[in-house]
Amino acid sequence: MPRFLAARPNSELITLPWGTPLADWPEENLVALPRGISRHVVRFVRVAKEIYAFKEVIEHLALHEYELLRDLARLDTPAVEAVGVVTARVDERGEPLDPILITRHLQFSLPYRSLFSRGVRQDTVNRLVDAMVVLLVRLHLNGLLWGDVSLSNTLFRRDAGAFAAYLVDAETSELHDRLTDGQREHDLTIARTNLYGEFCDLEAGGLLDEALDPLVLVETIESRYRELWNELTAVEEFNAGEMHRIEGRVRRLNALGFDVAELDITTDLGGSTIRIQPKVVDAGHHSRRLIRLTGLDTEENQARRLLNDLDYYRARTDQQGADEAIVAHEWLIEQFEPILQSVPMDLRAKLEPAQLYHEMLEHRWFLSEQAGGEISMDDAAKAYVNTVLRGLPDEEIAVSDMESTGPLANPFDPSQGFVDDEYEKPYDPWEDEAAEPEEEPAEAYLDIAALRARAKK
């Protein structure tokens, strides 16, 4: 009987075919979702109403990753949610099977490959890269060394006009109190190399627009990272007469979506030069404010957008002097929720609610421009539902429809390549040697006689 280590176990997990290697699980348990490349066996499994990702991997790695994902959740870092680890698995002959790490599938998330199809725009790619940079900075601020920074190890969610990135694979990651500069540089170098490889791979598969050059695409990663890192952590010096610089720095950080929890301010002996350095910064400035005012839990840019709409609502209803919390509540009841409820039930899986609202705000702006005057939100919402929303794919669970790449050999495992790849594996003598039956496990004892014999040669 396998062992389950989980924070909130789902009892339906217990009846799954744990005695079978994951690669052989019957299709009825599996869901075909697009995902990145992994060197382990990974499958998506539907359990009751939830979808989980299962990864079959050796025990110390599974436990390490489970603990790390839980730590990241405590630190409020964007990562997939760890559900549990299943150990002590044995097959029908009693032979041990590797444990399985279970994580929750991130709803409305998209692996990068499904964001690409021929003709994708330059700015979409730029926004993906930006999202990666923000994620990397946030991880580094929390002391996490990622190790295997890549698009394949990331999931993306729409965040108003941008993307929010989430860490998916924490296998190579390490949590430290603080990262050294060398460690951050290391992650950055890995990011550049891996993203370059991934863009080249898309190019080789005909999935990257011809106008895009992988080298140009990755060149911005380092500069953007350094810019953001500097803004968040660098020392700033100025004269005592320029105290507004303190507020300016805090505002800039807020605008980037970060709160300053601790700002170190020192003066020189004469008191004429001031030095400031943010010591603790927390991401989610806007989303925190939104959740406090309305209870809505959204991505950062979505929050910014909704807060803007809230401000606009306050101005329109002439409630500038009123209590912020009261106006927010009113906006929620009178504006936000009715608009969302006007969307037919069967179309609600297309986009996450906050994203939907954002898109409708965008559509209203577009229609207003066209009409040369203000269109009401109600009309804009209706128009959006009829002309745009119906035609969009469902993103609640984004199903793979990358027709340009052809059918997968195994829809549950993209790493096995495509059906039309002609393939007869060349003979590999190294594999023969590796497959030779081993003598008595030399592992347990050191064969000193063999060492001496070798040394004599």
Added chain:
Amino acid sequence: MNFHYGSSGTYLPVERKCGVATVSFKDATRVYPGADHPSVDKLNLEIGDGEFMVLVGPSGCGKSTSLRMLAGLEEINAGAIWIGERDVTDLPPKDRDIAMVFQNYALYPHMTVGDNMGFALKMAGVSKTERQQRVQEAAHLLGLEDFLNRKPKALSGGQRQRVAMGRAIVRSPQVFLMDEPLSNLDAKLRVSTRTQIAALQTRLGVTTVYVTHDQVEAMTMGDRVAVMKDGILQQCDSPLQLYDAPRNLFVAGFIGSPAMNLIEGNVQPDGVHLGDYTVPVPRETLAKASDEKNLVLGIRPENFELNDHPEDGQGIPIDIGVVEELGADAFIYGTLSGIAEDELITAQQIVARIHGGQKPPHRGESVRLLIDPTHVHVFSKESGDRISPATESVFTD
């Protein structure tokens, strides 16, 4: 015959060309903020051109930290690290001309195996001709030539390992770094990969620094092995030197499997008393014990011989607890017997390997184990240091 200065303080004969050391740790120290002692304490280690150096030790000994200091992933709080002719102490990882092997396993499905191996070179602006040449050479070394123009569809685990190695090889770095690369593999893949890495390194001749906690792995792979404990280098020598001449109790007990017996006994004028038998120890050695009452004798299981005539009182007396037969040999696990009450030593466990010729005894029997005095290592109980002279290794020219 070239002599190479090893940090064990002896001039050791080393069978390979000796140029300038490729990697030097000079008093390299790492102290974590708030820690009360260093994780790596004044490490001095010189690694020669083309050498396969293994850093080994128990968890927390500083081996990984040392490797990371070399890689640029750990700050160096004191001392320096040199690679070739350069002091790299303050250089970021990418400027050190090193390659961490097995870092990136992802096989990009739309690219050929060749492109999978060489894409980082393309990013660095290396010309197509040179790229192809380097990839070709690496593929040749790795037996992957027939795969170069194919997509990596369904490569086996072992083949993926080789592509990962190829990615590091094409970069032609001065040093390869490997941090417990086999620990994430299943047992079968571990053995085959270990052999492949060792064979590859010999052919490539690139200086390699390899970290493992497994001393069997260290002994079978390294040209030299650096044993670490609590941040301090204990001994750095060839595997056989470590085996035959451990410098202290820790190295003696760590290297070799099954482990060396470390038996405490009472000092007598002519030797060390174990049970009711005095193991002969030369006077010069005993003199180094100063005023210690007890010393520790180190004897490897395979150096014992069963006394066929135990009634002659020769040999260390033990009571047998377990007999384990392994092929033609047998391992016997016994407890030291015949200890006088006033000697204040415990009845310690002793493991002996009985060779095929002799008839193995039974559980519960009392036997005597003969030992050739030249195979006895003597250690100070207080300092743990070896006080008997280092016996000559079988590995001599």
